[in-house]
C-alpha cells in the first residue's frame with residue numbers, strides 16, 4: 686500500500702522568475718525526480734481530444750487493434766501482457782495496453798515506422814496526435830532549459846549540444862483495465878520501472894494509480910501516491926538524464942497499481958538525438974565524486990533498454 690507524505694512542487698512554466706523555477710526543479714530532481722508543471726502550454730481541448738481518440742481506439746475489438754500491432758520500429762499497438770516493465774515480475778506481463786506514436790517532423794526517417802488507424806474510422810487521429818507530439822516537445826524543451834539552469838548550465842545547453850536535433854520523441858497512449866481477473870491479483874497496470882530516456886511528460890485522466898518509490902534499495906520499499914492535479918502535468922527524469930547528472934538528479938522507480946477503475950494516460954518521452962553521446966556533466970562530478978557511468982551513445986543505450994522490455 687502507498688504511504689508517505691509526498692510534496693512535489695508545481696512549477697509554473699509561465700513564471701518570469703526563472704531562477705526560482707530552476708531552484709524548485711533542482712530540489713525536486715534531487716529528492717524524487719518527479720514534479721508537476723502548470724501553465725504548460727498544452728490546452729485542455731487538445732488533451733481532451735487526445736484522450737477521446739485514445740479511448741475510441743482502445744475500445745475496438747482486440748483483432749482490429751492487433752492489425753496495428755507494434756512493429757520492429759516500436760510503433761503501434763501492444764496488447765495487455767505484452768510488456769513487462771519490471772523484468773523480475775512473476776506475472777506474464779503488465780495489465781496495460783498501449784499504442785506508440787513517434788514524431789514525424791523534420792523529415793525524421795526513423796519515425797517512418799508509424800502506424801495509423803484507418804482515416805475513415807479515425808479521421809481526427811493523426812492530426813490530433815501529431816499536434817500533441819509537437820506541442821509536448823515545445824513544453825519539454827522549456828522544462829529542459831529550466832533543468833539546464835538548475836544545473837548551472839546555459840539555458841540552451843541541450844539545444845547547443847544537439848540533443849534536439851532530430852530527437853526521438855515518442856507518445857505512448859495507455860489504457861489500464863478497470864476489473865482484473867483473479868489470476869492477476871497482485872499484478873500491476875504498469876510494473877515498477879524507471880523511464881529510460883531524458884524526460885517524460887505525463888497526462889492522466891485523473892484516475893489515481895501512479896506511485897513512486899524514492900529509495901529502491903530500502904526494505905520494505907515505500908511507495909507514495911502521485912495524485913492528479915487539475916490543470917497540471919506530471920514530469921519525471923529518465924535514466925539518461927540521471928547518467929548525465931551522475932545520479933545528482935534521480936530517475937525514480939514508479940508503477941501504476943490497479944485501482945478497480947479504468948484509467949487512461951498519455952506519456953510523452955523525450956530522448957535526445959540517437960548519436961548524441963551522454964557523458965557526465967562537469968558540474969556533477971569532482972575528484973571525490975567521480976563519474977559513475979561510462980559515456981554512451983544515446984541510441985545504443987535506449988535500444989538495449991527497449992529490447993530488455995520485450996524479452
Ligand SMILES: O=C(O)CCC(=O)C(=O)O
Nearest residue numbers: 857859875895941950952
Ligand atoms: O500511466 C502512468 O501514469 C504512468 C505510465 C508510465 O510510467 C510509463 O508509460 O512509463
Ligand SMILES: [Fe+2]
Nearest residue numbers: 878879880939
Ligand atoms: Fe514510466
